[in-house]
Amino acid sequence: MSKRFMSMRNLKFTIHEFIGKNIKGLTPAGKTDIKSTDMILNAAFEFAKDAMHPLFEEMDRHPPQLCDGRVRVHKDVRKIMQTLGDDGWISATFPEKWNGQHMSAVLFHAVNFIFSAANYSAAVFQELTIGAAHLIHTFGSETLQQTYLPHMLSGRWQGTMALTEPEAGSSLGDLITSATPLKDGSYAIAGDKIFISAGDHDGVDNVVHLMLARIKDAPSGVKGISLFVVPRLRPDRNGNLIDNDVTVNQIFHKMGYRGSPITGLTMGEKNACRGFLVGEPNKGLMYMFQMMNGARLDVGTGATGISTAAYHAALDYARIRKQGRSISDKKSIDPVPIISHPDVKRMLLFQRAVTEGSLALILLCGLYDDLSHELREDQREKYALLLDILIPVAKSFPSEMSILSTSQSMQCLGGYGYCDDFPVEQHFRDTRIHPIHEGTTGIQGMDLLGRKVRILNGKALVLLMGEIEKTIGEAREHAQFETASEDMSAVASTVYATTQTLFGMKNDRGEEAYLSNATIYLEMFGYFIIGWLWLVQAMVAKKQLMGKKVKKTDIRFYEGKIKVQEYYFANELPKIQSLAKILTRQVPVTISTREDHFTN
Amino acid sequence: MSKRFMSMRNLKFTIHEFIGKNIKGLTPAGKTDIKSTDMILNAAFEFAKDAMHPLFEEMDRHPPQLCDGRVRVHKDVRKIMQTLGDDGWISATFPEKWNGQHMSAVLFHAVNFIFSAANYSAAVFQELTIGAAHLIHTFGSETLQQTYLPHMLSGRWQGTMALTEPEAGSSLGDLITSATPLKDGSYAIAGDKIFISAGDHDGVDNVVHLMLARIKDAPSGVKGISLFVVPRLRPDRNGNLIDNDVTVNQIFHKMGYRGSPITGLTMGEKNACRGFLVGEPNKGLMYMFQMMNGARLDVGTGATGISTAAYHAALDYARIRKQGRSISDKKSIDPVPIISHPDVKRMLLFQRAVTEGSLALILLCGLYDDLSHELREDQREKYALLLDILIPVAKSFPSEMSILSTSQSMQCLGGYGYCDDFPVEQHFRDTRIHPIHEGTTGIQGMDLLGRKVRILNGKALVLLMGEIEKTIGEAREHAQFETASEDMSAVASTVYATTQTLFGMKNDRGEEAYLSNATIYLEMFGYFIIGWLWLVQAMVAKKQLMGKKVKKTDIRFYEGKIKVQEYYFANELPKIQSLAKILTRQVPVTISTREDHFTN
Numbered sequence A, B: 001m002s003k004r005f006m007s008m009r010n011l012k013f014t015i016h017e018f019i020g021k022n023i024k025g026l027t028p029a030g031k032t033d034i035k036s037t038d039m040i041l042n043a044a045f046e047f048a049k050d051a052m053h054p055l056f057e058e059m060d061r062h063p064p065q066l067c068d069g070r071v072r073v074h075k076d077v078r079k080i081m082q083t084l085g086d087d088g089w090i091s092a093t094f095p096e097k098w099n100g101q102h103m104s105a106v107l108f109h110a111v112n113f114i115f116s117a118a119n120y121s122a123a124v125f126q127e128l129t130i131g132a133a134h135l136i137h138t139f140g141s142e143t144l145q146q147t148y149l150p151h152m153l154s155g156r157w158q159g160t161m162a163l164t165e166p167e168a169g170s171s172l173g174d175l176i177t178s179a180t181p182l183k184d185g186s187y188a189i190a191g192d193k194i195f196i197s198a199g200d201h202d203g204v205d206n207v208v209h210l211m212l213a214r215i216k217d218a219p220s221g222v223k224g225i226s227l228f229v230v231p232r233l234r235p236d237r238n239g240n241l242i243d244n245d246v247t248v249n250q251i252f253h254k255m256g257y258r259g260s261p262i263t264g265l266t267m268g269e270k271n272a273c274r275g276f277l278v279g280e281p282n283k284g285l286m287y288m289f290q291m292m293n294g295a296r297l298d299v300g301t302g303a304t305g306i307s308t309a310a311y312h313a314a315l316d317y318a319r320i321r322k323q324g325r326s327i328s329d330k331k332s333i334d335p336v337p338i339i340s341h342p343d344v345k346r347m348l349l350f351q352r353a354v355t356e357g358s359l360a361l362i363l364l365c366g367l368y369d370d371l372s373h374e375l376r377e378d379q380r381e382k383y384a385l386l387l388d389i390l391i392p393v394a395k396s397f398p399s400e401m402s403i404l405s406t407s408q409s410m411q412c413l414g415g416y417g418y419c420d421d422f423p424v425e426q427h428f429r430d431t432r433i434h435p436i437h438e439g440t441t442g443i444q445g446m447d448l449l450g451r452k453v454r455i456l457n458g459k460a461l462v463l464l465m466g467e468i469e470k471t472i473g474e475a476r477e478h479a480q481f482e483t484a485s486e487d488m489s490a491v492a493s494t495v496y497a498t499t500q501t502l503f504g505m506k507n508d509r510g511e512e513a514y515l516s517n518a519t520i521y522l523e524m525f526g527y528f529i530i531g532w533l534w535l536v537q538a539m540v541a542k543k544q545l546m547g548k549k550v551k552k553t554d555i556r557f558y559e560g561k562i563k564v565q566e567y568y569f570a571n572e573l574p575k576i577q578s579l580a581k582i583l584t585r586q587v588p589v590t591i592s593t594r595e596d597h598f599t600n
Helices: A008-022 A034-062 A076-086 A107-139 A142-153 A284-322 A341-374 A377-418 A425-429 A441-452 A455-476 A479-515 A520-546 A553-572 A575-585 B008-022 B033-061 B074-088 B105-139 B142-153 B282-320 B342-372 B379-417 B425-430 B441-452 B455-476 B477-510 B511-515 B518-545 B552-572 B575-585
Strands: A065-067 A071-072 A157-162 A178-181 A185-198 A204-213 A226-231 A234-237 A241-243 A245-249 A262-267 A274-277 B065-066 B070-072 B157-162 B178-181 B187-197 B204-217 B225-230 B233-235 B241-243 B246-251 B262-267 B274-278
Touching: A008 A034, A008 A107, A008 A245, A008 A341, A008 A520, A008 A553, A008 B511, A034 A076, A034 A107, A034 A425, A065 A245, A071 A245, A071 A520, A107 A157, A107 A204, A107 A226, A107 A284, A107 A341, A107 A425, A107 B157, A142 A157, A142 A204, A142 A226, A142 A520, A157 A185, A185 A204, A185 A226, A204 A284, A262 A377, A284 A341, A284 A377, A284 A425, A341 A377, A341 A520, A341 A553, A341 B518, A377 A425, A377 A441, A377 A455, A377 A520, A455 A479, A479 A520, A479 A553, A479 A575, A520 A553, A520 A575, A520 B065, A520 B342, A520 B575, A553 B142, A575 B552, A575 B575, B008 B033, B008 B105, B008 B342, B008 B518, B008 B552, B033 B074, B033 B105, B065 B074, B065 B246, B065 B455, B065 B511, B070 B246, B074 B105, B074 B274, B105 B142, B105 B157, B105 B204, B105 B274, B105 B282, B105 B342, B105 B425, B142 B157, B142 B204, B142 B225, B157 B187, B178 B274, B178 B441, B187 B204, B187 B225, B187 B518, B204 B274, B204 B282, B225 B233, B225 B282, B262 B441, B282 B342, B282 B379, B282 B425, B342 B379, B342 B518, B342 B552, B379 B425, B379 B441, B379 B455, B379 B518, B441 B477, B441 B511, B441 B518, B455 B477, B477 B518, B477 B552, B518 B552, B518 B575
Parallel strands: A157 A204, A178 A204, B157 B204, B178 B204
Antiparallel strands: A065 A071, A178 A185, A185 A262, A185 A274, A204 A226, A226 A274, A234 A241, A245 A262, B065 B070, B178 B187, B187 B262, B187 B274, B204 B225, B225 B274, B233 B241, B246 B262
16 A cells, blocks of 8 residues: 655645745734644644554445444544544644634644545544534533533544435425424424434544524524534433433445445434534524535545545556656667656646645635634635635535546556555545535535625625736746736636626526536636646745755755646646636526436 | 436437438448347347346445455356357357357447446456457467357357556556467467456356467567467367466456456466467467457447446436425425436436447447448448547547546435445446556557557548538538537537647657647547537437427437537537647646656
């Protein structure tokens, strides 16, 4: 198995040189300097390498089992959760009161990236716990916080997000799990949930579901949904844990991401399931949505981590495996390493473009998140809006592209890539969940085109275009990036004009026509954003190359960065042109095709 | 599990109405009329449905095992092979002498499509046997034919293609398996082979490897490779089968396509392995290449079959699964079937465009194959050239697009698609082998741009463009297809101009630069060819719609066909523009990037 699963050099470049460049003159969020940031990254990497990565295959080959109503996971999950709790990783982003360090979002996502690249299934347990704990921390009462947070943040209790129901997948307004008020202030919960990640397992002492349910007589649809804490074991008055009537009714057998148990749950079979309201009634979806940005970034991070690990496996193989001769030197007797073949380099450049571009996007979102909290009140809105409009891209671009990227990793290994002696087939399977969970790609498209580009009369889009224009302006001043700045400027105009055309379509032909190709709009937007981030990265690299006494390995690294930017602008950015044409031609075929046209 | 795995209506449309249209005035190859063709298709379908499809899941969940040096496969493989032998499916394309019916290539590929859609792993055993038997039949001595063909064609002996070696994957010139001439005219074989499909199993009484090896003192490289029959058990003078020293040294554990055993073989461990020369020495690769077209079409057919089955599973689900409301009718109380959502229809249209377009291409190749054999001598070259230039496309377009198509099938099912309660996750895993085996996509690109568009000064390309121009001319005469004919004409010009630009690049910058983006050229070419075939299909459908007394279900079917063409021209054909731009901009980044640029 490939030992290398990520590049620390590239992660540090992305944090210190790419993101760092953007935070000059501002308070770096979380107030961590380069040295302490690196200490944290190195510690995360060591743990990922020693404790998580060695289980990558094993957790896949021995997936969780449902035995006598309880889920058994790999025995090391308990150790991992406890260490992540004891060493402060789970509580890192929380305030001191909860043993936290106010870790910045940038650093948090960087750490998650490391864990995901090492072993996505193993990383998910803590990630979900952090998300659930944040919900309790932000919206829950002091009692709820005191009861649950210490156990969750120490890695002894698992947290989950329990949204999906059998009859209401992406359509949360249709959920029917019921909550009946009881005299003691708690609620009797009854209903079914499906696809609950880490919904039960024996690597922790308890599981705490952050669950959406409908209080009796609440309004129908999304306006009548409330958020509850529903533990598997409920602390009684004396602090003893008693059964809370949450049953695991099934465990899903998945193609990949197999180390993490995805469960179906039944609440209230014996009419003894209690839930505890978080915040106010009927505001559950609003609360959940405020945490959704984080969950969606986690998915983008997971996809980026997996694709990165697959890329490194492909790179290792391409360097060692000898096959064929160079076309320009056919007389050579010995076969050459396949990395010499332009077509293999093309595949590797594609994987780097996707994975390092995605990482830059994720960490940029982290930065915007930090700035939207850390800056003076009157500056916050800008960054909150920038974060908002980028979220659907940061969720979907890494996810969708990871299918292609891990597929190209496999292609680099040929027949071996298809076999389980190498890790890439597992990466290919693992990553396929990402375009599905936490809102499918289709839903991200609707979010971008239906909401985000329209909020405040398009203010978020204008702000984003402004940032991109700044980069184009800078690039124009370097002879080396003149063509790239022109390309970027042209695609910016294309994206802007396409958006205007779609606005026009909305007025002429209504909302359904406007949104019918939202997924393609999202795809175009993704290529655009990643192009921007590659231009920034290349300019940073160029600047570093012009510095004094650059180390040899650094020269190769920075030159490599510029090569990937060249590749992206030559081979990926032009795709915007076709996607824009598809969008602006306005052929309404997906609307006019009727169900019975699929008769055959 | 979804019961439907293909549409017989669409297959018959493709054979009788799409291909049939092209064979007017010519002797239909194989001399089968519509009625007898349908009898054969129906019989194949019944067998596929009753004997192969029920094992689809089972063969995946219980893959072959290597026990005491022998490979154990699913117990029904023996029954399937024997029935396919006894009922004449394996011998169908052979002449009467060998119990065959001179089945046309069109019909043969149609039958293979049915089997592949039902259960690709189960279909492979006979497919490989047919390929190997054809090699013996075409190039082997009468003795070899008499010794091996009856057992292979009756499904009692398995045939394989044994090319790949550990140190020489796609680079066949490097193979080192040796053949030392013996006094009795046979050869002592020694060496190792890997990735040999159906290389050993207990569903047959013997395995016959068509193996490439190097005769002692033969020229180095591809010019010194000979073809041998190397059986697992060798008939002695009395007709008894004795061990031929072929050992299974491993079985590969694959991500998908798990029902079929892929093995590693060692020959001559005890110095007792005998091979029997097929044809003349040192012509092995030439013989193999003459059969390669068939093997590559089989791969395209496999990918098409798998994607088709996945599409039908997605279609079934999209019709039944209710979720969300229509955007144009938000007040509706009940959720609608997801097939009503434009984004879901877009995904289904994409899958149809890919799968039915691929099927049309495969059968068109079958037609050209038939015509290149059946016509008068002076007309044969045209169709042989048309077949030659389409082979890399017919191998790679279905294969590469099947990754995307089965992925979209999964996306239609959301979380359920990722779980093994539904068949699509297996389709997604199964089909991923196709861009790899029988020549990777990269190799197909080199074949198209490096050889096929250049043979006889570009004659094949000119002929192909001529056929496409004919279609454009016809389309121009129908008001309904005016825009489509313009689109097609524009992309034909683009493809032609791009090819010319690349020829220029070859002169200016040499072969390596010319071929460096061959894979992208192949991708562009694929979109182009499938666009052509959709235009033909839509025109056929239109003509049928204008006929008298068209049945209601036929109206829906033909209208549906036209919708898919509209979809393809709106959403897929425009991609040619971007790909052409990538190719003509000539950024040499994949050449100028050095190995050490990947340092990080």
